[in-house]
Amino acid sequence: MTYQVTIQPSGHQFSVKPNETLLGAALNAGFSLPYGCRNGACGACKGKxxxxxxxxxxHQDSALTHEDKLKGLALFCCAKATSDLTIEVKEVGAAKDIPIKTLPCRVERMEKLAEDVMAIWLKLPSNERLQFLPGQYLDFLLKDGKRRSFSLANSPEEDSLLELHIRHVPGGQFTDHVFGAMKAKDIMRISGPYGSFFLRESDKPAIFLAGGTGFAPIKSILQHAFHHAVARECVLYWGAKTPPDLYLTNLAEQWQQEQNNFRFIPVLSEPRAEDAWPGRTGYVHQAVLDDHADFSGYEVYACGAPPMVAAAKRDFMARGLPEDAFFSDSFDYQSGG
Ligand SMILES: Cc1cc2nc3c(=O)[nH]c(=O)nc-3n(C[C@H](O)[C@H](O)[C@H](O)COP(=O)(O)OP(=O)(O)OC[C@H]3O[C@@H](n4cnc5c(N)ncnc54)[C@H](O)[C@@H]3O)c2cc1C
Ligand code: FES
Structure with missing residues (x-):
């Protein structure tokens, strides 16, 4: 048995099983309702x-009071339907609709994905969740007041742990710490989500361009798109120096096998003779140029080192890419700040 739920004012509809929360069913159906803790404690998911x-x-009484109930309000992260419903809640349509939070977190797990790439998974306090749009990033707040930005690599559908892919910058204050001293159970402080690098609604084919750990936010975006069976054509060009630097090729290849509308093109700039690399070589943005004479019908999502992102924007726009169809996160660094 399922119940039908209509969201006002958007008119969007989804179905919900009796044992499912309204928030869970709405997110599964691709409708971004606001939320915080997903645990009946913060009130961020309150609607009518x-x-x-x-x-x-x-739920906690402070998050939903008796007066709230008399006004017809409910917490959609814990409320379940007992009939067909019409609810009133403003859907999250843009990054500005998501509140930025500062939270403590615990390093749950670490895994070296390549010589200079560490994946870390962060756990938030049990009554907290971080709502974010796939592609956004968070900041670590360091003791000396500095911040270091890293993109979320998990999709919002799998948010029990926050996944990051951290490249070691030798001599870098924070990443030296990650590779030298950080360990499971360490407590950190984060703030987020930030950024506007997320997939826009469009039927245009999307070209994703990742350099190194620029793969992280693109992984989040693609897994979210696959989860919601987004039908547009997607191609990922992922560039690095040598084969081990493409640290999750198995995953990208698996997507290619499972998703009819997705292609994966790995590109190496410095393959060694012993690699016997059979694939594309050169700079990754040049590989995209080699395959596309005219970008006017595309959207491009580029993420990685600043020179790659800048070159892609310049050269793709010279071949007809509208400026408002280029989205990027440039991995600038924040030394001194
Ligand atoms: C929005 C955003 C998202 C990001 N997401 C990711 C991510 O998902 N994964 C990831 O690995 N990185 C990401 N970065 C880059 C990351 O934030 C920096 O590499 C990191 O801040 C370096 O911190 P550090 O303290 O180790 O180095 P610092 O002590 O700040 O720097 C030491 C020196 O190393 C050099 N340096 C620092 N960072 C870089 C760099 N990125 N490239 C080249 N030289 C550098 C500079 O010369 C600097 O003076 C992101 C950056 C931004 C702005
Ligand atoms: S009370 Fe529902 S998200 Fe926090």
Whole structure:
């Protein structure tokens, strides 16, 4: 059995099973309702039940008071439908709709994905979640007041742990620490989400261009798109120096096998003779140029080192890419700040 839920004012509709929360079912159906803790504690998911009835679920009284209930309000992260429903809530349409939070977190797990790439998974306190758009990033807040930015590599659908791919910058204050001293159970402080590098709604084919750990936010974007069966054509060009630097090729190849609308093109700039590399070589943005004479019908999402992002923008626009169809996160560094 399922119930039908209509969201006002958007008119969007989704179905929900009796044992599912309204928030969980809406997110699964691709509708971004606001949320914070997903645990009945913060009130960020509060909305109005205009018609129908709900089971309020387990929540803290401070997050949903008796007066709130009398006004028809409910916490959608814990409320379950007991009839067809019409609810009123403003869907998250842009980064500005998501509140920025500062949170403590614990390093849950670390894994070296390549000689100079560390994946770390962060766990938030049990009553907290970080809502974000796939492609956004967070900042580590260091003890001396400095910040270091890293893109979220997990998709929002799998947000019980926050996944980051951190490249070692030798001599770098923070990444030296990650590779030399950080260990599981360390406590850090983060703030986020930030940034506007997320997939726009469009039917245009999308070209993703990743340099090194620029793959991280693109992984989040693509996994979110696959989860919601986004039908547009997507191609990923992922560039690095040598084969081990493309640290999750198995995953990208698996996507290519599973998704009809996705292609993966790895590109190496410095393959060694012993690699016997059969694939594309050179700079990754040049490989995209070699394959496309005219970019006017495309959207491009580029992420990685600043020179790569700048070259891609300049050269793709020279071949017809509209400026408002180029989205990027340039991995600038924040020394001194
Ligand atoms: C929005 C955003 C998202 C980012 N996401 C990621 C991510 O997902 N994964 C990731 O690996 N990196 C990412 N970066 C880059 C990352 O933030 C920096 O590499 C990091 O801040 C370096 O910190 P550090 O303290 O180790 O180095 P610092 O002590 O700040 O720097 C030491 C010196 O190393 C050099 N340096 C520092 N960073 C870089 C760099 N990125 N490239 C070249 N030289 C550098 C500079 O000369 C600098 O003076 C992102 C950057 C931004 C702005
Ligand atoms: S009460 Fe925090 S998200 Fe629902």
């Amino acid at each position: 039940v205009l018609a129908g009835s709900v089971d309020y679920g387990t």
